[in-house]
Amino acid sequence: MVDIYDKIKEGERGAWASIVAYLVLSALKLTIGYVFLSSALQADGLNNLTDIVASVAVLVGLRISQKPPDADHAYGHFRAETVAALIASVIMALVGLQVLIDAARKLAGGSGEAPQAWVAGVAVLCAAAMYGVYRYNRDLSIKTGSQALMAAAKDNLSDALVSIGAAVGILGSQLGMPWLDVITAFVVGLIICRTAWEILSDSLHRLTDGFDEQKLAEIRDTIGTVEGVQEVREVKARVNGSQTVLDVVVEVSRDLSLVEGHDIADRIEEEMKAKHDIYFVSVHVEPKEEEAQKPAADKEV
Template structure:
C-alpha cells in the first residue's frame, strides 16, 4: 500500500466521524432544548464544531493526495495541518460562546432542573463516540496517519464530555440545578482546550518546529549505522503526517563513492523501518583529521 493509498484509507475514519457527529449533535440539541438541559445543549454545540473539524480533516486528506508538482515538490501533505488550524479557530469561537451562554444562565436566575431523560441521551452519545474512537484509533495506527489519530483523540474527549454532561444532569435531580450549567461551563472549557491544543500543534508544525526528544532518537539511530563516524548536523520538520529529515554525516575519507552511497541507503532504510520516515536527505562528508575521534557508537 502506497502512502497515498493510506491517506485514502484515512478518509473512512473522517466520514465515520462526520456521520456520528451529525446524528448526535441533532439528537443532543433537540433533547437539550426539549428537556431544558444546558449541559446537553453545550455538548451538542461541541459536536457541531467537531463536524467542522472532521470536514476540515477530510478536505486536508483529499488535498494531501495530490501528487507533487512544480510548485509543491514535496507534495501537498501540509494541507492537513492548515485544515486543522482553521478548525481550531472555529472550535475556539464556539467554545467561548458556550461559556458565555452558560455563565449568563447562572446569573439570570434559578436554573431550571433538566429532565432525567437527557442524561440517558448523553450516556448513549458517550457510548457511540467511544465506539467511533476505537474505530478511528485502530485505523490510524494501521495506516500510521497522525491527522486521523488526532481526530480519534477528539472522539475520546467528546465521549468524556458527554459523560460529564450526564453527571451534571443527574446531579441536578438531587437539588443542585446549578450543576447543569456548571457542566456546560466544563464542556465549554474542554472545547477551548481542544482548540488550543490543535492550534499549538498546527502552528508548531507549520513553523517547522520539531520535538527535540524525537530528533535525539533519530540521531541515535543514524549514529548506530555502520560506517557513520560522526553526525555533523541533523534537522527534521513535519510535513502533514510525514517527517522530512536532513542530515550531514562524516565517514572515512578512504571510502569510495559507492561505499559512501551504501551508508546513505542504510540510513534511509533504518529510519524507514524503525521510525516510518520515508523522506531522508543524507549529505556525506569526509571526516577531517582534527576530528578523528568518532562521536558515534562503535561498530
C-alpha cells in the first residue's frame, strides 16, 4: 500500500501543472484582452491570476502536510493545506470584487467598443487547454485520493467554462451589442466571488471540525458489519487537511478476552483503510451492556 505521504507528494505534480497553465494563459489573456479591448478576456485573465494563488496555496499546503508529526503537532501538519486554501479564498474574493467594480464602471461610463471576433478564438483555445489540465488533475486526484487536488481540478473545469463565457461575450459584441462583453466580464467577476465563497465556507467548515453527516453514516454502517462488533455506540470524525481522523466506540461480547477485543479493533482499522481511505482511527472497545431482566409474569389468581 502506498504511504499517505507518498500520495501527497505525488499530488504536487497536479499543483505544478495548474500553476504553469495559469501563468501562460493569464499572460496571454491579459495581453490580448488589453490590446484588443476585450473586458471579458481581461476579466478571465484576472481570474486565472487568482487561480495561480490558489494553486500555489495548494502546493505549499501539500509540501507542509508532508512534514511528520513533532512535539507541537502530534497529529501531523495536514491542516496547513486547509489554512492555505482559506488565505487563497480571501485573495480570490478581493480580485473578484475588483473585476465587478471595473465592469460596473465601464458599463456606467458607456465604454463599449467591440473587440475583434478572432479574440473569441483565443478564449476557446484557452478553454480547451484548461479542460486538458482539469482531466489530468482529476485523474491524478482519483489515483492519489487527494481531496485538495480534486478541488483544484474542479476549479480548472470552472475556469474552462469561464473562458467559454468570455468567448460568447466577445462574439455577442460583434452582433451590435458591444456592451455584452462588459456584461460577461461582470458575470465572470460573480463566478470568481462565488468560487471564493465556496472555498472559504468549506475551509471554515473543516477548521471547525465539521464533517459530512452522510459520509459519517456510511462509516458507521461499515463498522457495524465488522465481525465481533455487536453495537456501534459512537462515531466521531473530523478532517485534518486531506486526511480524516476517526474516533470509534464499539460494544463487543463481555466474554471476549483482551486480545480478542484488540483483534476486533484491528479489523475496524483495516476496514476503514480499505473502504473509506481513513488511516487515522482510534477504536475504544467496551463490553456489551447486559439487558435488564424482564419482570416476571403475573401469577394467575
